[in-house]
Amino acid sequence: MELIVNVLAATVVAGTPLLLVALGELICERSGVLNLGQEGMMLMGAVAGFAAALSSGSLLVGVVAAIVAGIGMSLLFAFMAVTLAANQYAAGLALTIFGTGLSAFLGAGFVGSSIEGFSRVAIPLLSDIPVLGRVFFDQDPLVYVSFIAFAGVALFLRYSRAGLLLRAIGEDPEAANANGLQVLLVRYLAVAFGGAMAGLAGAYLSLAYTPLWTENMTAGRGWIALALVVFATWRPERLILGAYLFGAASILHLVLQGLGWKSSTELLAMLPYLVTILMLVLLSWNPARTRLNTPLSLGQPYRPGC
Amino acid sequence: MTSAIRLKLENIVKEYPGCRANDGIDLTVGAGEIHALLGENGAGKSTLMKVIYGVIQPDQGRIVWNGHEVRVDNPAQARRMGIGMVFQHFSLFETLTVAENIALSLPPDEARNRARLNQRIREVSERYGMALDPRRYVSTLSVGERQRVEIVRCLIQETTLLILDEPTSVLTPQEVSTLFATLRKLSKEGCSILFISHKLEEVRSLCHTATVLRQGRVSGDCQPADISANDIARLMVGDDTPISTQVTAAEPGATLIEIRGLGWKSKDPFGTSLSNVNLDLHKGEIVGIAGVAGNGQDELLKALSGEIRTGTGTITLDGVNIANLFPDQRRKLGVAIVPEERLGRGAVPDMSLADNALLTASGEGLVSRGLVRSGRVREFSREVIRRFGVRCTGENNTAGSLSGGNLQKYIIGREALQNPRLLVASHPTWGVDVGSAVAIHESLVRLRDEGASILLISEDLDELYQLCNRLGALCDGRLSPLAPTSELNIEQLGQWMAGEFESGEVAHAVA
Numbered sequence: 001m002e003l004i005v006n007v008l009a010a011t012v013v014a015g016t017p018l019l020l021v022a023l024g025e026l027i028c029e030r031s032g033v034l035n036l037g038q039e040g041m042m043l044m045g046a047v048a049g050f051a052a053a054l055s056s057g058s059l060l061v062g063v064v065a066a067i068v069a070g071i072g073m074s075l076l077f078a079f080m081a082v083t084l085a086a087n088q089y090a091a092g093l094a095l096t097i098f099g100t101g102l103s104a105f106l107g108a109g110f111v112g113s114s115i116e117g118f119s120r121v122a123i124p125l126l127s128d129i130p131v132l133g134r135v136f137f138d139q140d141p142l143v144y145v146s147f148i149a150f151a152g153v154a155l156f157l158r159y160s161r162a163g164l165l166l167r168a169i170g171e172d173p174e175a176a177n178a179n180g181l182q183v184l185l186v187r188y189l190a191v192a193f194g195g196a197m198a199g200l201a202g203a204y205l206s207l208a209y210t211p212l213w214t215e216n217m218t219a220g221r222g223w224i225a226l227a228l229v230v231f232a233t234w235r236p237e238r239l240i241l242g243a244y245l246f247g248a249a250s251i252l253h254l255v256l257q258g259l260g261w262k263s264s265t266e267l268l269a270m271l272p273y274l275v276t277i278l279m280l281v282l283l284s285w286n287p288a289r290t291r292l293n294t295p296l297s298l299g300q301p302y303r304p305g306c
Numbered sequence: 307m308t309s310a311i312r313l314k315l316e317n318i319v320k321e322y323p324g325c326r327a328n329d330g331i332d333l334t335v336g337a338g339e340i341h342a343l344l345g346e347n348g349a350g351k352s353t354l355m356k357v358i359y360g361v362i363q364p365d366q367g368r369i370v371w372n373g374h375e376v377r378v379d380n381p382a383q384a385r386r387m388g389i390g391m392v393f394q395h396f397s398l399f400e401t402l403t404v405a406e407n408i409a410l411s412l413p414p415d416e417a418r419n420r421a422r423l424n425q426r427i428r429e430v431s432e433r434y435g436m437a438l439d440p441r442r443y444v445s446t447l448s449v450g451e452r453q454r455v456e457i458v459r460c461l462i463q464e465t466t467l468l469i470l471d472e473p474t475s476v477l478t479p480q481e482v483s484t485l486f487a488t489l490r491k492l493s494k495e496g497c498s499i500l501f502i503s504h505k506l507e508e509v510r511s512l513c514h515t516a517t518v519l520r521q522g523r524v525s526g527d528c529q530p531a532d533i534s535a536n537d538i539a540r541l542m543v544g545d546d547t548p549i550s551t552q553v554t555a556a557e558p559g560a561t562l563i564e565i566r567g568l569g570w571k572s573k574d575p576f577g578t579s580l581s582n583v584n585l586d587l588h589k590g591e592i593v594g595i596a597g598v599a600g601n602g603q604d605e606l607l608k609a610l611s612g613e614i615r616t617g618t619g620t621i622t623l624d625g626v627n628i629a630n631l632f633p634d635q636r637r638k639l640g641v642a643i644v645p646e647e648r649l650g651r652g653a654v655p656d657m658s659l660a661d662n663a664l665l666t667a668s669g670e671g672l673v674s675r676g677l678v679r680s681g682r683v684r685e686f687s688r689e690v691i692r693r694f695g696v697r698c699t700g701e702n703n704t705a706g707s708l709s710g711g712n713l714q715k716y717i718i719g720r721e722a723l724q725n726p727r728l729l730v731a732s733h734p735t736w737g738v739d740v741g742s743a744v745a746i747h748e749s750l751v752r753l754r755d756e757g758a759s760i761l762l763i764s765e766d767l768d769e770l771y772q773l774c775n776r777l778g779a780l781c782d783g784r785l786s787p788l789a790p791t792s793e794l795n796i797e798q799l800g801q802w803m804a805g806e807f808e809s810g811e812v813a814h815a816v817a
Contacts, residue, residue: 164410171401172397175396175398179410180385287573291445291574292445293401
């Protein structure tokens with residue numbers, strides 16, 4: 001029992017960085033912009049967060065620095081992909097390569113340093129619930145931030161007028177423009193939100209998950225988030241499911257190894273990716289529901305008045 | 307009709323590089339007046355509408371709105387002034403509900419209370435006889451219902467001038483009469499309507515006054531009810547263009563094509579599937595397929611051309627089942643296709659006319675041992691240009707540089723010169739000037755008289771009635787029975803277009 005609770009709690013922790021970055025990308029893609037630069041933005045967030053926290057001694061300053069770094073990177077992308085209407089795939093890939101290199105350069109002096117990362121803060125009353133209390137309400141503060149971000153994104157898309165605007169622009173920017181909506185402004189904001197969330201996800205890795213900086217420490221999570229958004233068919237409730245499923249599978253392979261499972265480590269390390277994608281493919285069988293949530297203009301640059 | 311003047315345009319000029327789209331246009335619309343704006347494609351109608359709706363700014367001229375001179379900077383300002391517009395291509399979002407679509411174009415404070423908005427949508431739509439459920443997704447609505455959403459969206463914003471761009475081209479005859487009732491009611495309540503159309507009989511029955519444009523100028527103002535459709539047409543096209551073709555009676559021969567149980571399932575959840583289409587075509591006849599856009603016309607054309615081969619059922623051409631053959635194999639057997647999109651499917655815009663000829667006519671001795679015989683290609687291309695009166699400077703012109711009408715004449719000519727046994731043409735005169743349309747109709751009739759079967763898919767009922775021996779309609783991927791044109795009245799055809807027929811019946815049974 002003790003083992004199961006610990007595994008579940010670790011699952012939430014492992015899923016959180018993925019959830020954060022994927023929520024940002026979901027909003028970004030819903031506006032019709034595909035930003036393949038998640039990995040680069042996360043790394044920049046991680047290094048900026050770690051550097052700022054180390055030099056200031058404040059974790060909060062670190063988190064803010066990470067978010068600012070993520071937004072800065074995303075605006076660079078937005079300038080290319082939205083203002084100049086460049087190819088979104090190429091611009092996003094360039095951002096990842098740029099971010100990977102720049103973060104390694106900036107972080108070279110920090111390798112080997114360590115800080116006291118975020119520690120667990122139990123929420124009174126809620127954390128006393130058996131099993132669930134330990135799993136969801138006895139975690140570090142950034143996990144709670146991810147819960148709030150999830151609820152915010154889900155409610156924003158479903159109920160707010162701004163969410164409606166976002167969905168409309170992602171479906172058909174031409175028609176949105178004909179209706180007098182500010183396509184470019186909304187796309188800029190969506191990309192910037194994606195950047196902020198990627199930066200935050202990076203900070204989670206370098207300030208909470210493993211409080212240190214190593215080169216390329218995101219280990220492909222930015223790419224998994226991109227796949228997750230697609231397989232979650234652009235719906236936040238599936239996104240959270242997928243993120244935790246991935247978390248569970250990646251913890252499971254450690255547990256299985258710990259229990260002396262005789263199998264190749266590489267095969268087990270593949271498990272999280274396989275399980276997550278398989279599950280989400282099975283979930284997205286209904287084409288009509290999927291179509292209702294797919295941003296049709298995804299990846300297509302939009303130039304007003306052409 | 308009241309005497310108050312709602313909108314007055316004086317000497318509107320709009321110039322584009324190479325053409326004067328509007329060349330000094332005057333137009334006056336009174337309060338509660340239904341005013342028709344008539345003209346051919348390229349006469350300057352859409353430019354003028356865009357000027358009124360603030361999409362573009364005129365180079366010269368004055369716009370007077372309710373007695374005050376105004377500048378309309380953008381569509382949002384036009385809407386605030388009380389000008390609403392329903393575009394020919396709707397600006398609706400398929401994945402949103404009716405209410406969400408309408409909320410998007412309202413000021414935020416009016417859209418916030420969704421329950422009240424739903425109530426207002428119901429009220430407005432019922433008052434004008436256009437039933438709408440605000441909670442339905444636009445993707446589930448028919449084209450006619452989508453048009454209602456656009457109109458209700460305008461009316462909910464207290465519009466006093468409603469501009470409608472070719473609103474009837476997407477409706478069944480019954481839907482047209484419902485729309486007209488709505489418009490008349492609006493007019494009685496004082497809303498002015500600017501009705502853009504090229505269907506003269508409709509304009510005569512609905513509109514109080516009309517302004518006719520030709521080549522960017524006003525060629526006449528009239529009261530359409532008082533003069534004949536022929537006189538209006540003369541104002542539109544000028545004196546020296548033939549207005550219509552005299553179609554001689556056809557003498558259908560033996561059966562050429564038998565389509566039995568043709569079905570195909572669309573992979574797109576919002577797409578149209580074909581189900582159990584049965585159809586016979588005889589040599590030397592033109593068969594027309596009516597229907598509102600998006601009811602399977604494109605799918606039927608693709609199933610015949612071979613772009614769709616994954617369906618069920620058989621297509622027999624002279625005893626050979628061609629349902630599983632590729633497009634080029636079918637072409638060798640004498641199947642010619644004229645698709646709806648001239649640029650992109652009928653022709654490659656950036657390639658010369660000669661190269662475009664090669665695309666489908668390579669079987670006419672234009673290729674030898676895998677090498678292009680460019681002399682022959684040019685000769686063939688020049689022959690098409692000469693025989694079908696294509697206006698261009700030569701076979702080196704790119705397809706994209708030709709006007710719609712001339713390119714369509716070239717495409718039809720290219721297919722006709724290959725002596726097809728079956729020609730499938732989709733909307734061949736859509737967006738084509740009257741002179742070219744007449745020439746295209748004449749080519750189709752000539753081909754028919756040479757013994758070819760022609761399947762004509764069109765939304766233009768006048769065209770179908772004029773050319774076809776037998777008519778049917780597609781609705782939601784199902785084909786109605788076919789009836790001889792002379793025995794089929796327009797109400798019956800309208801019911802078929804709306805899907806009121808027994809499905810799966812062998813379509814030639816009525817003939």
